[in-house]
Amino acid sequence: MNVLKKIQQLPLGYSEVHYEKAKYGVTKSEFNQGKSYKIYAAELxxxxxxxxxxxxTKQAEILNPCEMPKHKVIHFLENYILLR
Known part of the structure; x- marks a missing residue:
């Protein structure tokens, strides 16, 4: 699954997703005319x-996890189910 595509599928602002038998509140912010995103998901x-x-960037797409392993972020993005 394309990570950018899964990020783009999340609506801007607040939404809720299901991930690994739990519900998460997700906040997505977009910056630089869609050239950067901030995602924060908290288990409710x-x-x-x-x-x-x-x-x-012109050279690459950069996934920059905040104080957690990259594989944790990728697994979340690949497996969340958008609820609303």
Whole structure:
């Protein structure tokens, strides 16, 4: 699955997703006319979270997790189910 495509499928602002038997509140912000994104997802009623910045430059697309392993962010993006 294309990570950028999954990021773009999330609506701007707040939404809720299902991931690994839990519901998450997700906030997506877009900057630089769609050339960078900030995603923060927090498990509702739990303590798990996912936080990432994604940058699109002329040379590359850069996935920059915030204080967590890259594989955790990719797994979340590849497997969330948008609820609303």
């Amino acid at each position: 009623g739990g303590n798990n979270f996912v936080s990432v910045n994604y940058y699109i």
